[in-house]
Amino acid sequence: MAQPHPASTNTPRYLTGDQAGLREFLDKFDVFLFDCDGVLWSGDHCFPGTVETLELLRKNGKQVVFVTNNSTKSRADYRKKLEGLGIPSSVEEIFSSSYSSSIYISRILQLPENKRKVYVIGESGIEQELRSENVPFIGGTDPAYRRDVQPEDYKRIAAGDTSLLDPEVGVVLVGLDFHLNYLKLALAYHYVKRGAIFLATNIDSTLPNSGTLFPGAGSMSAPLIMMLGQDPVALGKPSQAMMDAIEGKFKFDRSRACMVGDRANTDIRFGLEGNLGGTLGVLTGVSSKEDFVSGPVRPLAYLDKLSDLLAAEQ
Amino acid sequence: MAQPHPASTNTPRYLTGDQAGLREFLDKFDVFLFDCDGVLWSGDHCFPGTVETLELLRKNGKQVVFVTNNSTKSRADYRKKLEGLGIPSSVEEIFSSSYSSSIYISRILQLPENKRKVYVIGESGIEQELRSENVPFIGGTDPAYRRDVQPEDYKRIAAGDTSLLDPEVGVVLVGLDFHLNYLKLALAYHYVKRGAIFLATNIDSTLPNSGTLFPGAGSMSAPLIMMLGQDPVALGKPSQAMMDAIEGKFKFDRSRACMVGDRANTDIRFGLEGNLGGTLGVLTGVSSKEDFVSGPVRPLAYLDKLSDLLAAEQ
Structure with missing residues (x-):
C-alpha cells in the first residue's frame, strides 16, 4: 500500500459557513471531480441543493466530472441515471470505470x-x-x-x-x-x-x-x-490508472483540480495519491468528522454537506 | 502458516531396494492414508504395481484409506472411479472432502x-x-x-x-x-x-x-x-479438520498411522501437522527428490514409486 500523502497529516479546514474561506477555496480550482453516491445523492434520493451547487460551479467556469466505479453502466446509461435523480449533466462530464478501462486499453496500452x-x-x-x-x-x-x-x-x-x-x-x-x-x-x-x-x-x-x-x-x-x-x-477508484485516464481525457492541471468525496479511504486517498491540488470531504456519506480530522487519510477541507458551497455567493 | 514440524528437518530415509528397511517401516504402522493422483495413478493411467501393493498392505492387516479433496464425487462415485482404473476398493476405505465436510457438520459442529x-x-x-x-x-x-x-x-x-x-x-x-x-x-x-x-x-x-x-x-x-x-x-487436505474427521471415523492411533503422498507441501505437511507416526513420499508426482531431501517439509521416508513397497516381501 502507498504511504499516506504528506498532506494527509494536516488538519483539514472546516468550510461550512465560512464565506471567505469558501470563496478562496473555489478560486483555487478549475476542475472538480465528484464521487457521486454519498456526495450528490444517497441511494435514490438526491440531496437538496445538489443541482444548484453544480450550477454554481459550471456558471463560474469550473469543469465538473462525475467519477463512478459502476462498470455495468455506460456513460450514456449513467447520464440517464443522473437525469432520473433530477441532476442535469452531459455524457462528457461522466467518467465511469468502464470508460476508464476503454481509454486505458485504447490510448495507454500498446497492444501488438x-x-x-x-x-x-x-x-x-x-x-x-x-x-x-x-x-x-x-x-x-x-x-x-x-x-x-x-x-x-x-x-x-x-x-x-x-x-x-x-x-x-x-x-x-x-x-x-x-x-x-x-x-x-x-x-x-x-x-x-x-x-x-x-x-x-x-x-x-x-x-x-x-x-x-x-x-x-x-x-x-x-x-x-x-x-x-x-x-x-x-481502472476504478482509488487506482491511479483511473486518474491517469481522467487526465488523459480532460488534460487538466492537477494542481488546479479538487476531488470531492465522502470516503477518506477511497475518494480522498484517490485525490491525494493523484497529487491533486485539493481534496474536499463531505459528511453526508460514509466517513465521519473524526475520520476527516484525525484519521490516517485527511482531506484539505471538509463540509457538512456539498450544498454548503452555495454560501460562497450569498 | 503453521511452523514446519520438527521432524521435517530430518533427512528422510530412502527405502527403494532396502528390504530390511521396508519391512521395519511397514511394521511401524497399522493405517496407511493415501493421496491418490500422483501416488496410485496419474490422470487416467494406473501405475503398475498399485493393485498388488494395496493387496500386500491389506493382506498384512493394514487399514488402507484413500484421501481425496475431490468434492464433486461421493464416496460411491469415487469407488467407481477407482474401479474404472482397475483398483479394487470399498466405500469404507474412501475419505473425500465432501464426506469429511458431512462428518464435520454432523459429528463435530454442535448446531442449535x-x-x-x-x-x-x-x-x-x-x-x-x-x-x-x-x-x-x-x-x-x-x-x-x-x-x-x-x-x-x-x-x-x-x-x-x-x-x-x-x-x-x-x-x-x-x-x-x-x-x-x-x-x-x-x-x-x-x-x-x-x-x-x-x-x-x-x-x-x-x-x-x-x-x-x-x-x-x-x-x-x-x-x-x-x-x-x-x-x-x-475440510480438505492439508486442513487438520480433515485429519480430525478421519480419526473420528477410523478411531486409529496416530502414532501408528502413515500418510503417503507425492506433494511435500500438502500431503506430507498434512501428515506432519497431524502428528502421524510417519509420512512417506513417492517420486511419481509433483515433488522431486530434492524437495523431499532438502526442502522445508520432509517426509520420514521416500520411495521412487509406491510399488517399491512390494520388495518387503520378496
Missing part, C-alpha cells in the same frame, strides 16, 4: 497488432464503452458464453481450440457480471495464462443495493486472483 | 436445533454425503438456484424474505460447483452475514483436467472470502 481483442467478463456498459473507443471484444453479454461448461470444453481449452480461445485476445477485462459462470472464469484464466493482460474495471468487493450489499466487480476477479496468484490492474 | 440446515454451493457428491449423515440441506443441484438474479431478488434478500433466505440455515458449505452463479454467491454471503458458519470442502484454487488447470473449489470460495473478509474452515 494481432493481440488487440479484449475478452470481457461484464455487462453491456463495458461493451458500449469499448465500442466508443473502437476496441474489438468478445465475451461480455454474448449468449454463447452464458452456458454450462461441457465435458468437451476441457479438452478444447487444453488443446487451445481457437473456436473457444481466440488467439487475437491480448487483454482480459473483468467487471461486474450478473451472468458470471464457470466457463467464463475458465476462459479468462486460460487467456491470462497464455499472456493476456489482466485488467479489472474496479475491485470493489461489494455492490450496494436495496440498503444492503451484493457481490461487486472485485468478487468476479477474486477467483482469477486466487488461481493466477496475480492482481489485475484496476 | 433450529439452525441445522446447510446451504450448499456444490454438486451432487456433497449432497449424497450430507444425506448419508442425515444432514438437511438446500441449494446444491436444485434447479431453483440455477437462474439469473432478478431485480426483485435484491429487495427480497435485503428484506430477509424467508422463501429466499431459509431461517434454519446455520452452515454455508462451499465446494466445487460447475453451475456457480451470482444468485448463489449473493445468498451464501447473506447467510454468513446472518450468522451461518462458513465452511469449504477444500480450498484448492485449481482443478486438474485434460493436462491443464481449471477453476477449483477454492475459486468458488474466493468471492465470499473477499466480500466477507473471512476465511472458511476448510
